[in-house]
Amino acid sequence: MTLLKVEDLKVYFPVRGGVFNRKIGDIKAVDGVSFDIEPGETYGLVGESGSGKTTTGKAVMGLNNVTEGKIYYDGELLNADKKGQKVDIRKDIQMIFQDPYSSLNPRKRVLDIVAEPLRNYEKMSKKEEKETVQRLLSRVGLGPESMVKYPHEFSGGQRQRIGVARAIALKPKLIIMDEPVSALDVSVQAQVLNFMQEIQKELNLTYLFISHDLGVVKHMCDRIGIMYNGRFVEEGLKEDIFNDPQHIYTKRLVAAIPDIDPRNRKENIDFRERVKDEYSNSYYDYFNEEGLAYQLKPITDTHRVALPEKG
Numbered sequence: 673m674t675l676l677k678v679e680d681l682k683v684y685f686p687v688r689g690g691v692f693n694r695k696i697g698d699i700k701a702v703d704g705v706s707f708d709i710e711p712g713e714t715y716g717l718v719g720e721s722g723s724g725k726t727t728t729g730k731a732v733m734g735l736n737n738v739t740e741g742k743i744y745y746d747g748e749l750l751n752a753d754k755k756g757q758k759v760d761i762r763k764d765i766q767m768i769f770q771d772p773y774s775s776l777n778p779r780k781r782v783l784d785i786v787a788e789p790l791r792n793y794e795k796m797s798k799k800e801e802k803e804t805v806q807r808l809l810s811r812v813g814l815g816p817e818s819m820v821k822y823p824h825e826f827s828g829g830q831r832q833r834i835g836v837a838r839a840i841a842l843k844p845k846l847i848i849m850d851e852p853v854s855a856l857d858v859s860v861q862a863q864v865l866n867f868m869q870e871i872q873k874e875l876n877l878t879y880l881f882i883s884h885d886l887g888v889v890k891h892m893c894d895r896i897g898i899m900y901n902g903r904f905v906e907e908g909l910k911e912d913i914f915n916d917p918q919h920i921y922t923k924r925l926v927a928a929i930p931d932i933d934p935r936n937r938k939e940n941i942d943f944r945e946r947v948k949d950e951y952s953n954s955y956y957d958y959f960n961e962e963g964l965a966y967q968l969k970p971i972t973d974t975h976r977v978a979l980p981e982k983g
């Protein structure tokens with residue numbers, strides 16, 4: 673059964689102006705997005721800055737008001753009525769943010785940081801709480817001495833591990849990861865990503881993985897949705913997106929991935945130039961007059977592309 677189902681999600685933010693600070697328009701941060709995530713998979717949301725990835729993730733977390741559309745978790749409507757929402761569902765979904773330093777309170781010790789969700793949701797004695805935190809930290813590869821330290825005493829990679837320990841404290845099923853390694857040195861990125869994959873297998877977690885970095889997404893994700901201007905331009909299995917991109921925007925993103933093999937460099941530069949030209953020449957075949965993507969249409973069982981009606 674599908675774990676998360678997002679149906680025609682729209683999140684608009686009001687734009688105010690004029691002398692009376694009236695609403696004069698909307699920023700359509702997310703403008704009709706639909707996707708499903710199956711249990712145990714890693715679903716990637718990719719797009720450039722401002723394309724609406726974080727807003728989508730926050731809407732699933734209940735951190736943004738939904739303008740229109742439906743979000744179902746395990747068959748249950750999440751955005752029906754906030755008061756009616758079951759606490760259990762909220763425990764099931766956790767979010768990890770980009771910069772582990774700013775998302776961990778610098779004035780709190782690790783014990784208090786990791787114990788915070790436990791204190792909010794579970795009734796535990798101090799002893800039980802300490803044992804639980806110790807177990808969670810050991811799961812992410814940190815020793816018990818970490819409990820009395822502050823975030824600044826750790827490296828970036830370790831801080832992201834503390835973030836993971838906190839996120840898994842309530843035994844969630846779905847974790848939304850928003851650019852979880854973008855703030856880390858490239859050298860530790862792979863380490864943290866591999867560790868996140870191990871934890872996923874061990875705890876049977878489902879990931880919604882948000883990133884602008886296609887290289888990272890290729891490493892992590894089973895299926896991918898490509899966002900542009902609040903809409904999807906393409907969605908498919910990792911293989912569909914990387915081996916057979918159909919939308920000009922996806923083609924350009926995929927062509928821009930640097931090739932580490934210097935022997936391919938010249939060939940790649942030429943290819944990139946060709947795709948760039950194709951992008952400028954065919955932009956209006958792929959976007960409407962407002963610069964928005966069309967509705968997604970299936971081209972195979974696994975692959976959907978935003979092409980105009982006639983296309």
Ligand SMILES: Nc1ncnc2c1ncn2[C@@H]1O[C@H](COP(=O)(O)OP(=O)(O)OP(=O)(O)O)[C@@H](O)[C@H]1O
Binds near residue numbers: 699701720721724
């Ligand atoms: N609370 C808000 N109020 C007004 N506008 C907002 C708010 N949050 C996001 N936006 C706007 O919505 C659009 C989408 O932002 P969002 O953060 O979802 O994009 P993103 O793809 O995650 O980009 P980034 O990677 O830079 O975070 C942007 O134009 C942004 O300025």
